[in-house]
Amino acid sequence: MLIVRSTKKRGARAVTRTVLLPAVVALATALLPGVVARAAAASMPSNYTYSIYVTSTSGSDASTAGCNLATKVNSGLRPLSSFVILDFGTPYLNGSTWGTYLLGGTGQFVSTTFITNVTEDFGAGFHNCLTNGSASLRLAPGENDAAAPDGKHYFTGSNGTVWGGLVVSVNNWLASYGAVNVTAAAAVDVEPSWYTPATPLLWGSYFSAASGGYAYYNFGSADGCPYGNGQYTNLGCNNSWNQYDLWDMSWGIAAAWPAPEDYNNTYYTDAAGTGNVDPQSRQWENISRYGYHYQSTNPLYVQTVTTQWEACHQVNLPDDGTNPNSCYSTGVNNTQAQGDGDMFNAMNNDWAPLETGQSIQWATDMEWGYTLS
Amino acid sequence: MIRDRGRLPSFQATRRRFIAIALAAPIVLVVSAAALAGGPPATIPVNATLPATKQATVDAYTALVAREKANAAPANPNWSPIPIANGDVVQLIPHHAAGAGELYDGATQLPGQTGIVVANVWVERQPGRIVEVYAGGVADDPTLGVITVAIWNSSRAVWLGGGSYWAPAHHGSLAIIDAAGEALALRAADGSTVTFDAVTDAFR
Numbered sequence: 001m002l003i004v005r006s007t008k009k010r011g012a013r014a015v016t017r018t019v020l021l022p023a024v025v026a027l028a029t030a031l032l033p034g035v036v037a038r039a040a041a042a043s044m045p046s047n048y049t050y051s052i053y054v055t056s057t058s059g060s061d062a063s064t065a066g067c068n069l070a071t072k073v074n075s076g077l078r079p080l081s082s083f084v085i086l087d088f089g090t091p092y093l094n095g096s097t098w099g100t101y102l103l104g105g106t107g108q109f110v111s112t113t114f115i116t117n118v119t120e121d122f123g124a125g126f127h128n129c130l131t132n133g134s135a136s137l138r139l140a141p142g143e144n145d146a147a148a149p150d151g152k153h154y155f156t157g158s159n160g161t162v163w164g165g166l167v168v169s170v171n172n173w174l175a176s177y178g179a180v181n182v183t184a185a186a187a188v189d190v191e192p193s194w195y196t197p198a199t200p201l202l203w204g205s206y207f208s209a210a211s212g213g214y215a216y217y218n219f220g221s222a223d224g225c226p227y228g229n230g231q232y233t234n235l236g237c238n239n240s241w242n243q244y245d246l247w248d249m250s251w252g253i254a255a256a257w258p259a260p261e262d263y264n265n266t267y268y269t270d271a272a273g274t275g276n277v278d279p280q281s282r283q284w285e286n287i288s289r290y291g292y293h294y295q296s297t298n299p300l301y302v303q304t305v306t307t308q309w310e311a312c313h314q315v316n317l318p319d320d321g322t323n324p325n326s327c328y329s330t331g332v333n334n335t336q337a338q339g340d341g342d343m344f345n346a347m348n349n350d351w352a353p354l355e356t357g358q359s360i361q362w363a364t365d366m367e368w369g370y371t372l373s
Numbered sequence: 374m375i376r377d378r379g380r381l382p383s384f385q386a387t388r389r390r391f392i393a394i395a396l397a398a399p400i401v402l403v404v405s406a407a408a409l410a411g412g413p414p415a416t417i418p419v420n421a422t423l424p425a426t427k428q429a430t431v432d433a434y435t436a437l438v439a440r441e442k443a444n445a446a447p448a449n450p451n452w453s454p455i456p457i458a459n460g461d462v463v464q465l466i467p468h469h470a471a472g473a474g475e476l477y478d479g480a481t482q483l484p485g486q487t488g489i490v491v492a493n494v495w496v497e498r499q500p501g502r503i504v505e506v507y508a509g510g511v512a513d514d515p516t517l518g519v520i521t522v523a524i525w526n527s528s529r530a531v532w533l534g535g536g537s538y539w540a541p542a543h544h545g546s547l548a549i550i551d552a553a554g555e556a557l558a559l560r561a562a563d564g565s566t567v568t569f570d571a572v573t574d575a576f577r
Contacts (some may be wrong), residue, residue: 016401057462059454094463105505105529106394108498114461121454128448149466149479171437178446183434213433254426286537298424315483315521316537346398369525371532 004319044344045304046361049078050373051219053103054310057110059121062086065370066262067123075133080135081188083259083304084373085121085187085219087114087142090117091154098154098162100143107149119184123278128181135181138362139319141166142187145203146194149261153195158202162331164210164255171214175295184257186211187259190220192241201245204253209370217259218250218304226280228270229351232289243290249301251291259304259362260284262339263312266331281339281346285356292355299355302347304362307339309333310368336365425520472552473497474504488512489519489537492548495557496572501527504534506571508559510546520560520569520576540567541576 029311047071056062072078088110089103099111119141126137145155163186170184186207190200190353205217224238225246250258259327259334262280270276288299312327334342340363347356408476423431474497482491491509503525511517518540524533540547545562552558553573568577 039428054528055525057457058528058530059457061528063454065530093401094465097460099461101465103522104483106494107479109463109465111461111463114457115463117455117457124449124452124454127446128452130448141463175437175440175458176443178441178444180441181438181439183437190509213429215434217428255430256504257427257430295447301423314532315535359481367524368532370530 002183002340012307026050030140042344042348042357042359044340044360045079045081045363047077047079048340048365049082049084050310050371051083051087051306051364051369052366052370053087053366053368053372054089054118055102055105056368057102057114059110059118062118063125063128065373066122066127067129068125068370069137069373070126070129070131070135074129074131079362080130080132081361082135082137083140083217083364084122084137084218085140085142085259085306085364085366086115086119087144087187087189087366089143089145090146090148091159092148092150092154093154093159098159101148112162116166116169117168117171119314121175123174123182123184124177126184129290137182138185138192139182140185141170142189142217143218144189144194145191145200145220152201153191155195155203156199157202157206160206161210163216164207164214165210167214167216168210168212168353181191185214185257186216188216188218188220191216192221192225192238192246193223194239196239197241197245197249201249201253204249204256208253208255211255214229214255215257216246216255217257217303219259219261219304220249222246222259222280222283222287223268225283226286227277227279228286229272232286232293234290243287247287247291247295247300250287251298252295257303258284258300259306259364260302260343261306261308262343263306263308263330263334265334265338278342278346281342282350284343284345284351285352288356291353294354299358301358302343302360303335304364305340305343305360307334307336308325308366312370314368314371336363339363358362380453384551401461411556428483434486468496470496471549471554472554474555475550476549483507483523489521490546491521492546495549495571497555498527501531502533503527504571506547506549506557506569508569510555510562515545516543517564518545518559520547521573522574536574538569538574538576 088100090095090101092101097111101107101109101110123139137335147153161219167184167186174182226235234242236242250256267276267278270277292299312332344360348360399406464489465480466476466477478490488511489509490512491507495505495506505523507521509519519537521537523535544565548557550558550560557569559567559569570577
């Protein structure tokens, strides 16, 4: 979802890459406490996957989609190291059965057994069609922290325990099936505007306790968090969240790994006169800098940038320059390359690369259904 | 509405330049324009040592891959998907017949749409495809009503097309109240009514 709106549109924007002078790296390493084990140029992925708002209730569709992805990996159309979120929507407890409401459509409720099976089907489909033995897939069934149709939130500690067990179950199944290099994690779309922080943070802690070391990726937003230079002193975000909460939800909790949204391609000029500043990536840069300064030099390391160019263009008005709710007009128009480049630049080339410098290993763009995967 | 895209040409060109520089001159330090203008130094510590808790995650996946390799299975072209039990997919949102389809009293939102609040959805199952029509409004402008059409294949696995359409006049958020065939009767927030034709995707 959209985090902030600004007035300046993107202009010609160079995506800067940095190649390090080894001596400079060594110096930087020496100056940073407990940091660099090995130095290399920061890098970002050269290709991306599509992640999916799951709408089908067919296991066959999931395995076909996994196979299609593997076929594209075989031919180089998708990255050798792939990351795919299967977004199953909003958590709900139906009687004694945990599950989710699928997004869109008729809002069908699917159980965690269904989610487990469909994730395994996708993984099996990928494995069965993959011919490149060096390829890998991190598959992440996901849910969000929004309210269910009854207005209540079910993104709770108990739900975290269930999802931790779900990931363990899928990974045990993948191991027993022999699906080499297909691994599962959870994904959570945690957006501050949807829920206050206490219970989502419990979800994370309970997940960690139940997941046997396996990860969850937060592909949510930092809505309302500050994006100005130097604004990293645990400042507030929407709905009582602060930078510590988002750092914790995305990195501080043992199983947490950040996969933040960067959907927005509206830019602004900051107080220092720097143009084309991307607020969403700067919000995460500030959260990372908060971790560096206030959590024992522990900045967060973004694993993937999540955009939703495809999903937005599937459901919205055409970008003809006049439609007020088109992806262009609302700013939800970052291509994967733009989102990835913005986040990379924010972490590496802007205000504090010595604090937040990092590589990004995956890239993914959301779509409706298994349409392009 | 279905499209596949490559990366932006300008981005590809930038990447090719980067790779060329990296291969030919590994000690080149590229400094961004912002840095030249007085920004921070372009020295980047990457691949830092992870906190112990994060290393535990890496180790868990390393062990998992080892288990998978120890039990590596050949590709199975005759894979049969895991059966889905009836109780694992449940329709909970109330609905009733309306014209050629069914009207669902409420719907989850559509990610990708910014600021649109869906009121309800009408669904028609046609041979080989499903047509969904969402009615709602714009959170930031209570005068605007909007219809979004989604067309899927018969299992809702593949998006076949669709788009959004503004109400012809500013009467507020829309809700579907009934249907005759594929003509949907809509009521706006101010009580006025309008019809949306789900065949031509036009108001009338």
